[in-house]
Structure formats: structure tokens, C-alpha cells
Amino acid sequence: MTITVSVRNVTKRYGGKVDALRELTFDLHEGETVALVGHNGAGKTTLIKLLLGLIRPTSGDVQVLGEDPASGNFGVRKVLGYLPESVSFHLALTGRETLAFYARLKRVDMQSADRLFERVGLTASAADRPIRTYSKGMRQRLGLAQALLGAPRVLLLDEPTSGLDPALRRNFYTLVNELRAGGATVLLSSHALGELEDRAGRVIIVHRGLRIADGTLDDLRRIASLPSRIRVRPLAGEHPVSFACHGKQWLPTGEGSYEMEVAHCERLPMLHRLSDPDVGIDSLTVIEPTLDDLYAHFLNSQEAAT
Known part of the structure; x- marks a missing residue:
């Protein structure tokens, strides 16, 4: 894969005292969506400023x-796109005038810029209204449009869905x-970890600059x-005590389902056991640790090691 960053x-x-980043090393590749995750002060904004060449x-x-x-x-x-966490535009300008300004800075044809309004969900009538009439979500969409000018090969997005309703987030x-899919590298910095689980192919967690x-x-x-966690719903007349494993107990979760927490190394043997048609299960669901769980785990492990 081609390295882009x-x-x-x-x-x-x-100030000679505070290390915002410490010996940080990684590569980003073409056609990759990467989530950059960390608390405020972890070094995410400093990293983005470095990638933009601002520092x-x-x-x-x-x-x-x-x-x-x-x-x-x-x-x-020209081939870098950036959406800051808090977008700020001249309130007296229209959306179209604002995008035209950034298009000139990037030396991008305004005709291609106009097509971005529809792409980010801004109507033609909204594009010709002053930005002071825009909602927060509309300003965020305009910010995304300016970030997409010139078909960037590397796109840096800081809290990109802030202010967007669920439909617009999708x-x-x-x-x-x-x-x-077109080959761009997308770096998403966000606190909305639940959004990123199925949308980022890779996650980088930073903490205190590391x-x-x-x-x-x-x-x-x-x-x-x-x-x-493994959740099962027994067949009518069955009880989970009949397929208990290693003395562990199934806990009721309501609506006739039961759950058990299973160590990572025991998960596959348990699933193999439960997949036997004689066990008496109507449905089975595996609930993996979420990105929130993983984030907390790695932070706690780092804190314990320092």
C-alpha cells in the first residue's frame, strides 16, 4: 500500500517544558480510514497541526x-483537506461566496465547487443565503464542502459530525x-467512539502524547x-442450566434471554459447544468489547504502567 503520511x-x-507529542511514529496509507482517539490534551490537535504544516x-x-x-x-x-472542530466563517458572506473564496485559494474551478453543495446536503437556496442564517449543522456541512475542494488525497477531519443529525451523519x-474507495486517506479525530466502530478500518489511540x-x-x-458476552435465548421449555459451562451461570437479561461473560480464550470453545443442535438454543448473539471498552482498557493499562 502507498504511504501518504x-x-x-x-x-x-x-515552552521547553510540555511535551504535547512524545516519540510518535506511524504511517497512514492510501485508501485508509483511520480513527484518531484520545482525551482532550492527548496530542490530537497538535498532530493535525503538524500534518497541516502549521507548526x-x-x-x-x-x-x-x-x-x-x-x-x-x-x-x-492543494491535495490536503481539513475540517476543524469549530468551523468559523464570515457571517455576512453567503455559502457560495465562502466556498468561492476557498476555491480561489486552492486554485480550484468554481464549477466543481458548486457540485459540493449537493454532495454535503446543502440546497441551492441555502448556498445563496448569508451564513449568519445557518444552523450549526449547516455550517458544519459548509466546512466539509471546503475540506473536499480539489478532491484531496489526504483528508483531516476533527469532530466532523458535530452538529449533524443522525441522517446527515449517515x-x-x-x-x-x-x-x-477513491484512494483518499481519511483521518478522523472524534470523541464519538460508538460512531467509529464500523466506520474506521484502523484505530490509533494516543494518551499524553504517546x-x-x-x-x-x-x-x-x-x-x-x-x-x-454471549447472549442466548433457549427454546421453549429449555433452561440455560442445561448448557452451563465450567460452572459459570447464565444471568437473565429479560424477554427470555440470558447472558454469560466469557474470557477471550474461552469464547470459541463455548460457541462450539452452544452450536450443537441438541443444546436447545433458539438464538445466539456474541457481544464483543466495544471501542469504548478497548479505549478505557488501554488508557488504564498505560496509567498502571507509568
Whole structure:
């Protein structure tokens, strides 16, 4: 896979005292959607500023599309898209005037820019209204439109669904999938962990400037070895005591279902046992540790190690 972003042993120190990032190393690849996860102050915003070339690392090396983003190379800037957490536009301008301004900065044809309004869910009438009349969600959509100018190869999105209703959030992630399928690298920084579970192919967790976990959800679940929950609904007349395992008890969850917590290493043997047609199960569901669970686990492990 083609590497689009390379971060090597990057440390960023402010005021000679505070290390916002410490020896951070990772690569991002073409056609990859990556979730960047961490508490406020973990270093996410500093990392995005480094990738945009707004600041330089104290030590280490940052490369975007093979170039130093702080070098001022317009070719790199043109194919970078960025949506900040809090978008801010001139309130007297219309949405169309605002997008035209950014299109000129990026040297993008305005005709292609106009098509972005429909793509992000802004109507033609809304595009010609002053931004002061926009709701928060509409401003967020306009911010996304400016981030998409010029068909960026690397897209940096900071809390991109803030202010969007559920339908527009689904539309947003459909758009992200289209960009990824077209070869773009998408970095999503978000606190909405539940949204990211099925939408990011990879998760990078940062804490106090350190990368403490990096991989797919399956990778992180395997590393964390957190227990899974197995939920079953017995056939009529059956009781889960009949398929208890290793002395563990099934706990009722209501509506005739029962759950058991199973260690990661015991999950497959348990599922094999329960799949026997003679066991008497009507339905079976495996509930894996969520991204919230994994995030808490890796943070707690890091804290315990320091």
C-alpha cells in the first residue's frame, strides 16, 4: 500500500517544558480510514497541526505525500483537506461566496465547487443565503464542502459530525467511504467512539502524547483480551442450566434471554459447544468489547504502567 503520511519519532514541545507529542511514529496509507482517539490534551490537535504544516516538530520527521508539509509546497497543500472542530466563517458572506473564496485559494474551478453543495446536503437556496442564517449543522456541512475542494488525497477531519443529525451523519460516512474507495486517506479525530466502530478500518489511540494502541478493532480486541458476552435465548421449555459451562451461570437479561461473560480464550470453545443442535438454543448473539471498552482498557493499562 502507498504511504501518504509518515510520522517518525516526532516530539513536539511547547515552552521547553510540555511535551504535547512524545516519540510518535506511524504511517497512514492510501485508501485508509483511520480513527484518531484520545482525551482532550492527548496530542490530537497538535498532530493535525503538524500534518497541516502549521507548526514544526521539536524533533523527528513528518512527511505528507513525500513532502514536509511545513515547507510551503503548494502542491501538497492543494491535495490536503481539513475540517476543524469549530468551523468559523464570515457571517455576512453567503455559502457560495465562502466556498468561492476557498476555491480561489486552492486554485480550484468554481464549477466543481458548486457540485459540493449537493454532495454535503446543502440546497441551492441555502448556498445563496448569508451564513449568519445557518444552523450549526449547516455550517458544519459548509466546512466539509471546503475540506473536499480539489478532491484531496489526504483528508483531516476533527469532530466532523458535530452538529449533524443522525441522517446527515449517515450521509457523511457514506461520503467518507466514497473518498476512501477513491484512494483518499481519511483521518478522523472524534470523541464519538460508538460512531467509529464500523466506520474506521484502523484505530490509533494516543494518551499524553504517546501512541498506546494502533490496529484494527479485531487487532485491539486480540491484544486487550477483554471478555466477550454471549447472549442466548433457549427454546421453549429449555433452561440455560442445561448448557452451563465450567460452572459459570447464565444471568437473565429479560424477554427470555440470558447472558454469560466469557474470557477471550474461552469464547470459541463455548460457541462450539452452544452450536450443537441438541443444546436447545433458539438464538445466539456474541457481544464483543466495544471501542469504548478497548479505549478505557488501554488508557488504564498505560496509567498502571507509568
